[in-house]
Amino acid sequence: MTRATIIDGRTYAAEIRLQLANYVSELCDSHHIIPGLAIVLVGHDPASQVYVRNKHRQAQDIGMHSLVSLLSENVEEKELIDIIEGFNCNTAINGIVVQLPLPAHMDTQQILNTIDPSKDVDGLHPCNAGHLCAGSDRGITPCTPLGCLRLLRRQHPSMNGMRALVIGRSNIVGKPMAHLLVQENCTVTIAHSKTRDLLQECRRADIVIAAAGQAEMVRGDWVRPGATVIDVGINRVACQEGSGMSVLAGDVCFAEVVEVAGAVTPVPGGVGPMTVAMLLRNTLLAFLQQVGVEKGFCA
Numbered sequence: 001m002t003r004a005t006i007i008d009g010r011t012y013a014a015e016i017r018l019q020l021a022n023y024v025s026e027l028c029d030s031h032h033i034i035p036g037l038a039i040v041l042v043g044h045d046p047a048s049q050v051y052v053r054n055k056h057r058q059a060q061d062i063g064m065h066s067l068v069s070l071l072s073e074n075v076e077e078k079e080l081i082d083i084i085e086g087f088n089c090n091t092a093i094n095g096i097v098v099q100l101p102l103p104a105h106m107d108t109q110q111i112l113n114t115i116d117p118s119k120d121v122d123g124l125h126p127c128n129a130g131h132l133c134a135g136s137d138r139g140i141t142p143c144t145p146l147g148c149l150r151l152l153r154r155q156h157p158s159m160n161g162m163r164a165l166v167i168g169r170s171n172i173v174g175k176p177m178a179h180l181l182v183q184e185n186c187t188v189t190i191a192h193s194k195t196r197d198l199l200q201e202c203r204r205a206d207i208v209i210a211a212a213g214q215a216e217m218v219r220g221d222w223v224r225p226g227a228t229v230i231d232v233g234i235n236r237v238a239c240q241e242g243s244g245m246s247v248l249a250g251d252v253c254f255a256e257v258v259e260v261a262g263a264v265t266p267v268p269g270g271v272g273p274m275t276v277a278m279l280l281r282n283t284l285l286a287f288l289q290q291v292g293v294e295k296g297f298c299a
């Protein structure tokens, strides 16, 4: 058995960022306009801080304006809503991200509903979720599933009739991912914590999207030989008891799965960089729609 192809999300994401940077630079030269991204972070969750820093830096690196609004853990929902409404009205801001999770005292859906759907570059507003569900390309597609799809398309230019298993049913990854795969003509199953015989479901699948948030859950003997496995998980796992050290682990046991699968994404360096690249792509698209400039790019 040959080892799986390792799908290099880091390199692919860098190629996309380069295309976006060139496009932003052309816009700046020809129209003297620059897309703007606003990112809101509530509280001090260390993982969220890292994600927000990456989004902010990478937006700036491709020539966009980016600002981060840092709010205290105890901020009132009303204050957050006022800030989002301010961004909705601000023509220099074309994309808005509210980093999740929000503190428990906030109603996350209510907050997401406040974002102007045309600036909802995470694609989490019900309007955008509805477009995706209806198979329309008029909405904004959530970044992580879109990044996974881009990686899959590199392996499978056509996914017609393939069996796809999505493990996880979150609004941010599992559900939108399933809709995207249906659009690709896959036969899609969504598995979750109540699924009976997950192992058998997994063994039948040509494509597995692991987005359950459980470290190394998908083992080598779960995977059909030659299947493509996309690992969305980012789990911090303690190295040794008492050492205080931790490492990143995906939802897939990479060492085992790489011996069985046809292709697999690593963690880190797989889906993560693609998520940020798709956020930047969504921000540029949102900007072009808001200012009425022809699309003319394909990132």
Ligand code: GUN
Pocket: 097, 098, 099, 100, 101, 122, 143, 144, 172, 275
């Ligand atoms: N938290 C984890 N992933 C994401 C994401 O893609 N967008 C937002 N807003 N928050 C997240």
